[in-house]
Amino acid sequence: MTAVPVPRWVRQPVSYDRPLLVHVNTTSTGGGVAELLHRLIPAQNDDGTAVGWAVVSGNPEFFALTKTLHHLLHGKGDPTPLAGVDAGTLYRSVLRPQGLWLAGQLREGDTVALHDPQTLGMAPMLAARGIRVVWHCHIGTTDRSATKPDYVWRFLAPEFDDVDVVLATRPEFGPPRFARRRHVVAPAIDPDSPKNRPLTAAEVDALLGGIGLVGPAAGDDLSATLDQVGPVPPNAPIVLQVSRWDPLKDMIGVLRCLPGLPQDVHLVLAGPDPYEVTDDPEGVVVLAEVRAAYRDLPEPERRRVHLVNLSMRDPERNALLINALQRRADVVLQKSLEEGFGLTVTEAMHKYRPVVASAVGGLALQVVDGETGLLVDPTDYAGVAAAVRRLLVDRDLCRRLGAQAAAEVARRYHISRLVADYRQVVRQLQTGEEVFS
Numbered sequence: 001m002t003a004v005p006v007p008r009w010v011r012q013p014v015s016y017d018r019p020l021l022v023h024v025n026t027t028s029t030g031g032g033v034a035e036l037l038h039r040l041i042p043a044q045n046d047d048g049t050a051v052g053w054a055v056v057s058g059n060p061e062f063f064a065l066t067k068t069l070h071h072l073l074h075g076k077g078d079p080t081p082l083a084g085v086d087a088g089t090l091y092r093s094v095l096r097p098q099g100l101w102l103a104g105q106l107r108e109g110d111t112v113a114l115h116d117p118q119t120l121g122m123a124p125m126l127a128a129r130g131i132r133v134v135w136h137c138h139i140g141t142t143d144r145s146a147t148k149p150d151y152v153w154r155f156l157a158p159e160f161d162d163v164d165v166v167l168a169t170r171p172e173f174g175p176p177r178f179a180r181r182r183h184v185v186a187p188a189i190d191p192d193s194p195k196n197r198p199l200t201a202a203e204v205d206a207l208l209g210g211i212g213l214v215g216p217a218a219g220d221d222l223s224a225t226l227d228q229v230g231p232v233p234p235n236a237p238i239v240l241q242v243s244r245w246d247p248l249k250d251m252i253g254v255l256r257c258l259p260g261l262p263q264d265v266h267l268v269l270a271g272p273d274p275y276e277v278t279d280d281p282e283g284v285v286v287l288a289e290v291r292a293a294y295r296d297l298p299e300p301e302r303r304r305v306h307l308v309n310l311s312m313r314d315p316e317r318n319a320l321l322i323n324a325l326q327r328r329a330d331v332v333l334q335k336s337l338e339e340g341f342g343l344t345v346t347e348a349m350h351k352y353r354p355v356v357a358s359a360v361g362g363l364a365l366q367v368v369d370g371e372t373g374l375l376v377d378p379t380d381y382a383g384v385a386a387a388v389r390r391l392l393v394d395r396d397l398c399r400r401l402g403a404q405a406a407a408e409v410a411r412r413y414h415i416s417r418l419v420a421d422y423r424q425v426v427r428q429l430q431t432g433e434e435v436f437s
């Protein structure tokens with residue numbers, strides 16, 4: 001195995017007089033946790049917390065293993081790679097030195113929030129130094145008959161002895177037998193971020209024209225690579241799905257819904273360049289599969305599909321492009337087979353978009369069917385297409401759903417709520433008080 005480097009500071013915390021809070025995850029770009037931390041950490045800093053962010057390193061074998069843990073927590077995938085001692089040895093040999101390194105940077109009484117299973121193996125080294133450990137679990141399944149998460153709970157059982165508090169997006173997520181504190185804490189978005197701030201119609205046109213998705217000329221903006229026959233015609237309805245190239249997002253299933261959509265509808269599937277998302281080894285393969293499925297479409301259908309592969313190298317540009325795509329979309333679809341939360345849907349709801357989302361996990365938490373969007377069975381392609389068609393013809397329904405969705409996001413999923421949740425958790429850990437309401 002190659003040598004494992006130390007974690008990388010995305011933001012090194014500074015404080016001489018206050019305890020520190022350090023978030024730890026596995027990537028600073030690509031995916032919902034990175035997105036969340038980019039907005040949460042400055043907001044916590046403004047709130048008076050001395051906060052930092054470290055990203056752990058790993059080799060491809062480690063990230064293949066942690067992707068297995070990810071899928072199993074979603075109730076999917078194959079548990080075989082967890083069998084035997086090798087998996088445990090690999091997991092702990094990557095995280096142990098990084099836990100020791102981080103513990104050496106911090107003091108007794110500081111708090112570390114370890115995000116998702118990829119980082120939990122650092123808990124023992126931190127706890128041994130008197131550092132409080134929060135495990136923040138963003139993924140899981142609401143299918144109570146799912147048994148695959150049990151493999152993960154058994155695999156990670158030693159680490160839970162050193163966790164002080166579990167935060168989970170839904171009550172069903174997280175270890176079933178955790179004796180200490182646990183709280184339900186949903187993710188949130190920042191309406192003032194480049195991803196979510198208002199854009200004028202001209203800005204939307206310029207951004208999408210720049211990458212060649214709309215407009216007459218081929219774009220000169222290299223922040224996206226497109227697979228398309230030609231640009232989306234002016235005024236053509238757009239159905240959009242944004243997600244990592246991950247099998248559970250089911251981009252190929254979205255392509256299969258196309259025959260059920262009206263002939264003028266264009267389907268835009270957008271995701272981050274998988275070569276730039278280092279903790280997700282499946283992305284390259286899934287994007288290749290989506291491209292192959294796209295090439296196999298009959299010509300008339302292929303003309304109506306646009307694959308948008310977005311570079312993350314310039315994060316602000318990337319965020320503005322997602323913002324523009326979501327604002328230009330007539331319907332935003334999230335046809336995931338499982339979903340921890342689905343910030344892409346929160347972002348669309350904030351922008352008054354009508355959404356069609358799978359009735360799974362965090363999507364079913366956010367979308368109230370017929371009130372803030374439409375919920376569908378992701379395996380029922382005809383049903384998904386019917387929900388999209390309903391929205392495309394009923395503009396009054398779209399306006400009502402969009403307005404209620406935006407109000408719901410402002411009420412429940414604003415970044416200030418997440419800052420307050422964390423403030424309470426950290427205070428509780430430091431004082432022992434039952435302050436969390």
Ligand code: UDP
Nearest residue numbers: 031032033035244271272310322342343344
């Ligand atoms: N995203 C992005 N750039 C891209 C594609 C996606 O910033 O090119 C963002 C997207 O806007 C959302 C996040 O990645 O904020 C995905 O989070 P979500 O909770 O939907 O899914 P996850 O990737 O965590 O499973």
